[in-house]
Amino acid sequence: MRRISAIASTTFTELIRLKLFYAVCAIGLLLIGGSVFFARFSFQEEFQILKDISLGTITIFSSLLAIIATANLIPRDVEDRTAYAILAKAVPRKDYIIGKLLGAIGLIALSVLMMSALFFAILALRENAVLNALQQSPASSPQDMAATIATIHHAASWQLVAPATLMIFLRSAVIAALTLFVSTFATSNAFTIVVMMMVYLVAQLEPIAREYWLQARTAGVAARSFLALVAIAFPDLQALDFGDAVASGIVLAAPLILKAAMLALFYVVLYALLSIASFSGREL
Amino acid sequence: MRAFWLILIFAVGGAIKIPAEQNLARQSQARAALSLGEKFREGALLASLSGLRALAANVLYIEAHVAWEQTQWARMLLLFRQVTALQPGVVLFWDTAAWHMAWNASAAALNDSREPRVALRVRRQREFIEIGRQFLVRGIELNPNQPQLHEALARLYRDKLHDHTGASDSFARAAALPGAAAYDERFSAYELSYCEGMEADAYERLRQLYQRGERERLPTLLARIHALEEKLGVPNADRVIR
Numbered sequence: 001m002r003r004i005s006a007i008a009s010t011t012f013t014e015l016i017r018l019k020l021f022y023a024v025c026a027i028g029l030l031l032i033g034g035s036v037f038f039a040r041f042s043f044q045e046e047f048q049i050l051k052d053i054s055l056g057t058i059t060i061f062s063s064l065l066a067i068i069a070t071a072n073l074i075p076r077d078v079e080d081r082t083a084y085a086i087l088a089k090a091v092p093r094k095d096y097i098i099g100k101l102l103g104a105i106g107l108i109a110l111s112v113l114m115m116s117a118l119f120f121a122i123l124a125l126r127e128n129a130v131l132n133a134l135q136q137s138p139a140s141s142p143q144d145m146a147a148t149i150a151t152i153h154h155a156a157s158w159q160l161v162a163p164a165t166l167m168i169f170l171r172s173a174v175i176a177a178l179t180l181f182v183s184t185f186a187t188s189n190a191f192t193i194v195v196m197m198m199v200y201l202v203a204q205l206e207p208i209a210r211e212y213w214l215q216a217r218t219a220g221v222a223a224r225s226f227l228a229l230v231a232i233a234f235p236d237l238q239a240l241d242f243g244d245a246v247a248s249g250i251v252l253a254a255p256l257i258l259k260a261a262m263l264a265l266f267y268v269v270l271y272a273l274l275s276i277a278s279f280s281g282r283e284l
Numbered sequence: 285m286r287a288f289w290l291i292l293i294f295a296v297g298g299a300i301k302i303p304a305e306q307n308l309a310r311q312s313q314a315r316a317a318l319s320l321g322e323k324f325r326e327g328a329l330l331a332s333l334s335g336l337r338a339l340a341a342n343v344l345y346i347e348a349h350v351a352w353e354q355t356q357w358a359r360m361l362l363l364f365r366q367v368t369a370l371q372p373g374v375v376l377f378w379d380t381a382a383w384h385m386a387w388n389a390s391a392a393a394l395n396d397s398r399e400p401r402v403a404l405r406v407r408r409q410r411e412f413i414e415i416g417r418q419f420l421v422r423g424i425e426l427n428p429n430q431p432q433l434h435e436a437l438a439r440l441y442r443d444k445l446h447d448h449t450g451a452s453d454s455f456a457r458a459a460a461l462p463g464a465a466a467y468d469e470r471f472s473a474y475e476l477s478y479c480e481g482m483e484a485d486a487y488e489r490l491r492q493l494y495q496r497g498e499r500e501r502l503p504t505l506l507a508r509i510h511a512l513e514e515k516l517g518v519p520n521a522d523r524v525i526r
Contacts, residue, residue, distance in 0.1 A: 048376050049345070052338040060336065207309055210302060232298030236305040243338055248374040256311055263304050270297040277293055281286025 003091055004099045011103025015069050021107065024068075028061035028115050036122055047155035050126060051247035054119040055164055059243060062112050062172040063200065070104045070179040071192035074279070094276045097180065101272055104176045112169040119165075120158040127156035155249060163257045164246040170264035171240040175200065177271035178235065184278040203237040206230060235267045341370035345377065348384075357389040361415065368419065375430045378423025386416025386440050413444045434458035435468060438475070448478040469493070470505060477508045487512040494524055 015021060035053035077083035086096060130152055134145075154160070179196050186192040213227035240260055242252055348363035364381035371377055390412035399405050420437040427433060438454030441447040455472035458464045470493055477486035490509050493500045510525040512518075 045376060045380075048374065049342050052342045052371075056336065056338040056342075060339075207305070210305060211309075214302075214306070231302060233294060235301075236309070239305055239308045244371050244373050247338065248371075248376065250373075256308075259304075259308055259311075263301070263308060266297075266301065266304070270293065270301070273293050273297075274290060277286065277289040281289075 003095045004102065007086070007091070007096060007099025008102035008106065011073065011100050012106040015103060015107040016110070018069065020068060021065065021111070024061050024065050025111050025114055028057050028111070029118055031057040031061075032115055032118050032122065036126060046126065046130070047123075048247055048249075050123065051161060052243070054115075054122070055161070055168065055243035055247060058112060058115045058119065058165060059168050059171070059241070061115065062108055062168055063175050065111055066104065066108050066172040066176040067179050067193060067196045067200070069107055070101075070176045071183050071186075071196060072189050073100045073104065073180065074183045075186065075189045075192070093280050097184075097275045097279055098272060101177055101180050101268075101275070104180070105173045105268075108172045108176060109169055112165060112172065116162075116165040120161070123156050123158050123161070127152060130156070160249075160251055161246050163252050164242045167240050167242050167257070167260055167264070170261055170268075171237060174235055174237070174240065174264050174267040174271070177268045177275070178203075181271045181275040181278060184275050184282060199234065200237070202230060203234045206234045206236045207238050209234075210236070235271075236263075240264050337370050341367050341374070341377070344370070345380075348381075352384055352388060355392055357385075357392065357412070360384060360389070364419070368423070372423075372426045375423065375427055375432050378419055378427070379432055379436050382416040382419040382423070382436055382440065384416075385419060386413045386444055390416070390444070413440070416440060417445070429461055431458040431461040431464035431468065434461065435465065438468075438471065442475060448475045449482075451475040452479065452482075470500065470502070474504060474508055477512055483512050483516055487516060487518075491524060 032054045035050050035057070074083070077086070083096070087093060131149065134148060134152070175196070178199060179192060182195050182199070183189075183192045186195065209227045210231035213224060213231050240263070242257075242260070245252060344363050344367045348360050348367060351357075351360035351363055364377070364384065367377050368374075368381055390409045393408035393412055394405050396405055396408070399408070417437070417440055420433055420440060423433045424430075424437065434454050435458040438451045438458060441450035441454060452472045452475035455468050455475060459468035459472055473486060473489040473493060476482050476489065479486065487509070490505060490512065493505060494509060506525060513523050513525060
C-alpha cells in the first residue's frame with residue numbers, strides 16, 4: 001500500500017508540473033467563464049445554455065487531460081529508464097500500474113474540481129443577477145412571484161448539477177484507465193493518443209453496437225461478431241453522461257447515480273486488471 | 285500466457301458489464317426512446333460525441349434564434365431539427381421549436397406580402413402549424429413525463445387549430461403529471477365545455493372545480509358554468525350560478 005501511494009503521489013506531482021495541465025485547465029476555465037456571455041435569452045434558456053456549455057467543457061477537457069496525461073506515463077518512464085529503476089527495487093508491476101493510475105486520477109479530480117468550482121460560482125452569480133432583475137420588475141401576483149423564484153432556484157441549483165460533475169470525473173477516470181491499458185502495449189506516446197481518440201469515438205457508439213447486437217437478428221455472422229467485440233471490449237461512455245438531463249432541469253435519482261458510479265468503478269477496475277495483465281507480460 | 289489472461293479478463297468483464305449497461309440505458313428515457321434507425325440517422329455520430337453534443341446543440345440553438353430574428357424560416361426549421369436530434373431530452377428545445385414554427389413562422393406565412401394568393405398563404409400557414417405540432421408530438425413521445433410539452437400542445441390545439449377536444453385531452457394529460465401548472469386541470473375543463481356533445485361531462489368537471497373553493501372560482505370558470513347551465517337547461521334550483 002505504501003508503495004502504491006508513493007508511486008501515486010510521485011505521478012501526481014509529475015503531472016501537475018506539466019505545462020499541459022495548466023494549458024488545458026486555463027482554456028477550460030476560460031470557456032466556462034465565457035459561457036456567461038453566450039447566454040442572453042430568457043432565464044430558462046440562459047441557465048440551460050450555461051449548464052450545457054460548462055458541463056460540455058468540463059467533459060471535453062477532463063477527457064482530453066485523461067488521455068494526454070496518462071498516455072505519457074509508461075512510455076516516458078520506459079524511455080528515461082525510471083521504470084527499470086523502480087521495478088528493479090522489488091516493486092511489483094501491479095503496484096506500479098495501480099500507482100500510476102491513481103496519480104492520473106488525482107490530476108483529473110483536481111482539474112474537474114477547479115472547473116466545477118468556477119461553474120458553480122458563475123451559476124450562483126447569474127442566479128443573483130436574475131433574482132435582482134426580477135425584483136425590479138416583479139411578477140403580477142405574490143404566488144406567481146414565488147413560483148418564478150422557485151423556478152430560478154431550481155434552474156440554478158448547483159446541488160442538482162453536482163452529481164453530473166461527479167459522473168464526469170468518473171467518466172474521465174475510466175478513460176484514464178483505458179489509456180493506461182493501451183499505453184502498456186503501445187510503442188509510442190503518439191500511438192496511444194491516436195488510438196485513444198478512436199477508442200473514445202467508438203466508446204460513444206458502444207450502446208448502438210450493443211443494442212444492435214442484442215436486438216438485430218438479420219445481421220450476418222461477421223457483422224454480429226464485430227458488434228459483439230465492440231460491445232464486450234469498449235465501455236459505454238454514454239451511460240455515464242448525465243449532462244443533458246441535468247442541464248434540462250431533471251433531478252437525478254440517487255439509485256441511478258449510484259448504479260452509474262458502480263459501473264464506472266467496474267470499468268476502472270476492469271481496465272486496471274487488463275493493464276496489469278498486459279504490463280506483467282511485457283519485456284522491459 | 286499474457287494473451288490468455290487478457291482474453292479471460294475481457295470475456296468475464298464483458299459478461300458482467302453488458303447486463304449492467306443495458307439496465308442503465310433503459311433508465312435514460314429520451315435516449316432509450318429513440319429507435320435504432322434514428323440513432324444511425326444523419327448527425328448520429330455528432331450526436332454521440334457526448335460533451336460536444338451539448339455544445340453543438342447550443343450553438344445551433346443560438347443560430348436558430350438568429351434565423352428567427354432574420355425570419356429565415358426554412359433555415360430555422362433545419363436548425364431546430366438538428367438541435368432536437370442532438371438533445372432529444374431537453375424540453376426547452378422542443379417547446380421553442382414548436383412555438384417558432386406554429387406561431388411565428390405560420391403568422392409570417394399568412395402575412396407574406398410576396399405571395400398575393402390567399403389560399404397559398406393559408407396553406408403555408410397550416411403547414412407551419414403542423415410542423416410545430418409534430419415537434420411537440422415527437423417531443424412528448426421522447427419525454428412523456430414533462431407537463432410543459434403536453435401544455436404547449438394543448439395551447440397549439442386551442443389557439444391555432446381550434447380543436448377543443450385535442451386541447452382538453454392535452455391539458456388533462458399535463459394536469460395528471462407531477463410538476464404541472466395549477467391551471468391545467470381548469471383549462472382542460474374549459475376546453476371540454478366547448479366540445480359539442482360533451483357539455484354534461486364538462487359541466488360536471490367545472491362544478492367539481494367550483495366546489496373546491498374560492499381559489500378556483502375565477503371569472504372564466506363562472507362564465508363557462510353559466511353558459512353550460514343555459515345550454516343544458518339546468519333547473520334554477522340546481523344551478524351553481526343563479
